Amino acid sequence: MIWFIAEDCAYYQDLDSLQSQHNLDKIISLPSEADIATHLGGKVGFIAPFYPPKHIRSLFVIKSLPNKFGVLTTQEQHAGVPESKALETRLGLSVINSPFTLADVGGAQTLKDFTRELLIAESKGFRAKGVFLVGVPGTGKTFFPKCFAGETKRLLIQLNLTLIMEAQEPIDKLNSVFEYLTNRHEQHPDERFVLLIDEIEKMIGNAEAVEKRMLGRLLTVLNDMHTPAAEYKFDAIFFATANNLNSILDNNPELLRRGRFDELFFISLPSVEMAKGVFEIYLSKLKIKDELEQVMTLDNILTQIEQAYQKDNNDPDKFPYTSAEIETFCKKLAFYKLVYGEINIDHILNTIRLIIPIIKSAQEGINRMLAQKELFLLV
Structure with a gap:
């Protein structure tokens, strides 16, 4: 049995074509639990914008259907919804199509040189994992990733760990973000993103077990990015910022281990x-x-x-x-x-x-x- 994940209304308007393509007797859209129970075991497909129930998920071949207009569904395209807003709705996180570029940054020549070198390296196949920005509050640690995103034509996703922690299952929520980006990369391999983790020290040194697991999960994903061991495969560069370096050095110095981030920058007062x-x-x-x-x-x-x-x-x-x-x-x-x-x-x-x-x-x-x-x- 096949379970199609589809957000685009175009698929629901042409079920016959989908049925013929996959040689199915029937496709049931937006199935209820009763529909699923009645047709289990048959040559039947189900289509919905959500996954099947967890306890029977293993019974299905799950196939995600791409939206007809990239990030946008047909209905969003017709309504004139911006890509950033569509992605924001799917992830439940803030997404920015940044209007800023490096021309909006005063000074910071070291960061500008790094960006220039990175773009050259990327054109030759290199993929960066992440950049860590620490320093005096108010020196542009959060602003620079927005300028980088605008300069490199990437959507910026604010990976707000505090907001994710409010989810019923925080680790599942974090995983769902990476799963979504992986699925999108399979359908649209040229898409690139910036993932911004602002004030990451807020997750450091807390006693709650779930926060420690969250940080550990995040570091595992970051460590394996763009390697054969990577669980998730999508084109993104992480930016992490911190104001309080002491809490990181005291509680999780491994966060600053070389190799986890491509570069570690200290943004001091300007000349x-x-x-x-x-x-x-x-x-x-x-x-x-x-x-x-x-x-x-x-x-x-x-x-x-x-x-x-x-x-x-x-x-x-x-x-x-x-x-x-x-x-x-x-x-x-x-x-x-x-x-x-x-x-x-x-x-x-x-x-x-x-x-x-x-x-x-x-x-x-x-x-x-x-x-x-x-x-x-x-x-």
């Missing part, structure tokens, strides 16, 4: 040159760059910020603000422009006082994190 580039990106986006320059040059603004927080910065080669703080700074100036119709020197100086960098507000933790940066490739 003054990088910070200037980030400022220019946001000031241009907010359309206040030219007006601001007439009040105070950008170089002068950077100097004012450095002087204000010099005593809090233990690395004189780095700028005190993270990328997120620079964005907040620029948005505050844009707010003043909206409210008062202009930006003046008092607005700039007041913003410097208001935007207190994390190296000051969380000095002890940041200094402890910076002391471990030699373990990684610096960005």
Whole structure:
């Protein structure tokens, strides 16, 4: 007996063709338990958008039927549903068709070089497993994977472990994501994805057995990706981010073992040159760059910020603000422009006082994190 898994309405509208193709006497769509019991053992097929009951699943040959329009079903295609939203519905996870590219990243030349080299290697058959990004909060650890996804034309799937843990069977839920991507890869081998595990340290060091099994399962899948031992076969690169490196080193140092991730990056505070580039990106986006320059040059603004927080910065080669703080700074100036119709020197100086960098507000933790940066490739 055959059990067809089909989400596309086109198959249900042409059961005769499917029946003839597989030499079946009958195909029953959306079968009830009574339908299944009545026809067990016959030359009958069943079709539904779900799997047969677990206790009799082994009795069927299960065949997944591809959607007629790639990720999209016929009904989704006609309704104009975006691919990202369709995939989001199937996985129960956030999926992003990122509008960002590497042009939206200020500085971070090490990451940009890695991306360029990776694309060359992929064109010659190489497949990366994953990238680990750790560092100061607000430096773009989550933003970079979105830019990478947009640059490389991949959909980004946010593998939210906290959300998965809320499922009735978390391990089954995690497995179902990888199973779905494997099935899609068989039907559409050119599809590529980014799987983002944000703040992975939230799964580290917890006493609950299910969380330990979840982490172990994830590491097993990651370790075997793109090898002959791989349980799941799909084209994706994992990005994992972490703010709290200490909990990982204390509880699960094996997470950072070389070979599990292709590269480990530490994203530190930006250099003054990088910070200037980030400022220019946001000031241009907010359309206040030219007006601001007439009040105070950008170089002068950077100097004012450095002087204000010099005593809090233990690395004189780095700028005190993270990328997120620079964005907040620029948005505050844009707010003043909206409210008062202009930006003046008092607005700039007041913003410097208001935007207190994390190296000051969380000095002890940041200094402890910076002391471990030699373990990684610096960005």
